[in-house]
Amino acid sequence: MVDAAAPFAKPELEFLIEASKRVNFVVFALTKTDAYPGWRTILEDDRAQLQAHAPRFGSAPWFPVSARLAELAMTMPREAAPELIRESRIAELQHALIDLAGKGHLLAQTNVLRAVRSEFIRLDLQVGDRMKATDPDPGDMAKAKADRAALAARKRTESRQWSLALNTETQRARVEATGRLRNYVTALQEDFLNKIExxxxxxxxxxxxxxxxxLHALSVRLSHDLEFRFRKVAERTLAQVFGPHELQFVLRRLNATLRHALATKPRRDGGGPDNVMIAMSAGGMAFMAGRGAVAGASALGASALIGGSLLIPVAGVGLGLAAGAFILYRRRVQTDRQQARVWLREVLGEARAALSDEIMHRFTDLQYALTLALDDAIERRLQQLDAHIAEIDKALAEDKASRAKRKAVLQAERDGLRARVKQVDEVLVRARSLAPARPTEEQT
Structure with a gap:
């Protein structure tokens, strides 16, 4: 969903760039076209930005729509409604989404394939390092030992600094998320106060x-926002500890540690006992926006320089009115505008308080999980470097024929991986045909 008020902002573009690394295709809806007559210019600007920064989405279909016109059509006489419905262009978007929903299983499989492709690339890089070890260069041995000594020294001297950096990144992201929540709720309140008036x-x-x-829409939007911020905190923290060439070696185990640390945290009762107006749920451990079906393989972001991806399992936030809110509205409000305003402020105030509390707990859990995962990743990276040094020592002790034989085996393994990558690429190209067609020029 993209607003027609202005082209993509920097955070939105960054999110799409990251998404393009793991999602095969998307459908865009350009909203509020009734309020912005120049929406066609904004649409072309957005397409140009995608083509430049996220070319995989450059040819994605766009559907300009107006929810306000569609809602207005519902209040108009039967003979006048069809024209407004046509102008709202909602029907084209509905048909496209229904078509995509019918292909949901195939779409999920294509995203899994893209994640599998990233894993194949990571394995290819590892096999490449093992091939270098079969034909060792004294410089490689010296470099591996220097890397190990440097990491061990940094662990001794900079662990406190890493902990402070993680705390700083977490607190900064929490403040930003709370600020976004405040803006969301304020905009929601202003919109409903205007409707009451x-x-x-x-x-x-x-x-x-x-x-x-x-409130349900707000919770979905907040869930996506938390997903994005969690990933950024993790990536910035990792970037301070590991170089791009080292991340490929620690990501898989780091992901497993994160999943275990977050999944074993005790679940809290969402909303608390004092919330009579709001019902909130932070359901079981799953990926945002109901993507639990591909939770094991879906990639939620990674550096552009690595083959793997950072996976952060996060429970989606569910939010809605409790029964008490409906009962109180019937008793106090009915058609009284003043009481409706009071009721609205109470509901949104309670919703904001509940979500702020949830955000605080989420970032605390993330900091705990990342602390454990980083410690484990550093230890395992040291073990990997020790194993790499031992492999070089073994290769130096072997004769030339044995090294050539082992290198041939690794080359065959690498060729097999690259053949699989090529097969996956061919399937992903064919899967692009599942995307709905663009609206015609007459429709836009």
């Missing part, structure tokens, strides 16, 4: 249902 009796009576839907 301008709405008629029946519209005011239906306010709880609208607020309930809006």
């Amino acid at each position: 301008k709405g008629k009796g029946e519209e005011i009576k239906g306010l709880p249902q609208e607020v309930d839907r809006a």
Whole structure:
């Protein structure tokens, strides 16, 4: 969902660049076209930015829509509604999404294939290092020993600095997430206050249902925002500890440690006992936006320089009105605008407090999990360097024929990996045909 008010902002573009590394294709909806007559210019600017920075999404279909016109059409006489519905362009987007939903299993499989491709590339890099060890250069031995000594020294002298850096990154991201939440809730409150001011009796009576839907949408948006920020905290922290060439060796075990540390944290009751207006759930351990089906293989971000991906399992936040909010509305409000305003402020205030508390706990859990994962990753990287040094020693002790034989075996393994990558690429190219067609020029 992209706003027609302005082209992509930097955070949005960064998110799409990262997503393009793990998602085969997307569908874009350009919203609020009724409010911005120049939306076609914004659309072309957005497409140009995608082509330049995330070319995989450069040919993705765009659907300009107006939810306001679609809602207005529902209140118009039957003979006038079709024209507004056509202008809203909602039908084209609905048909495209229904078509995609029918191919949901295939879409999930393509994203799994893209993650598998990243794993093949990581394995290819490891086999390449093992091939170098079969034909050892004294300089490689010296470099491996120097890398091991440097990492061990950094672990002794900089572990406190890494801990402080992780704490700083976590706190900064938590403040940013809380600020975004405040902006979301403020915008929501202003929108509903305007509806209360301008709405008629029946519209005011239906306010709880609208607020309930809006809170659910807010929770989905916040879940995506937390996913993005969690990944950024982890990537920035890793970048301070490991170089790009080292990340490929620690990512897989780091992912397993993160999953274990986060999954074994005791679950808290979402919302707390004092929330009579809000029902909140932070369901079981799964990936954001219901992607649990591909949780084992889906990639939630990584450096562009590595073949693997950083996986952070995060429970999605569910939010909506509790029964008490509906009961209180019926008793106190009905069509009273003043009471409706009071009720709205109470509901949104409680929602904001509950979500702020949840954000604080989420970042605390993330900091704990990353601390454990980093310690484990450093230890295992030291063990890998020890094994690499031992392999070079073994190769130096072997005769030339034995080294050539071992190198041939590794070359065959590498050729097999590259053949699989080529096969996956061919399947992914064919899978692009699953994307819905662009709207015609007449439709836009």
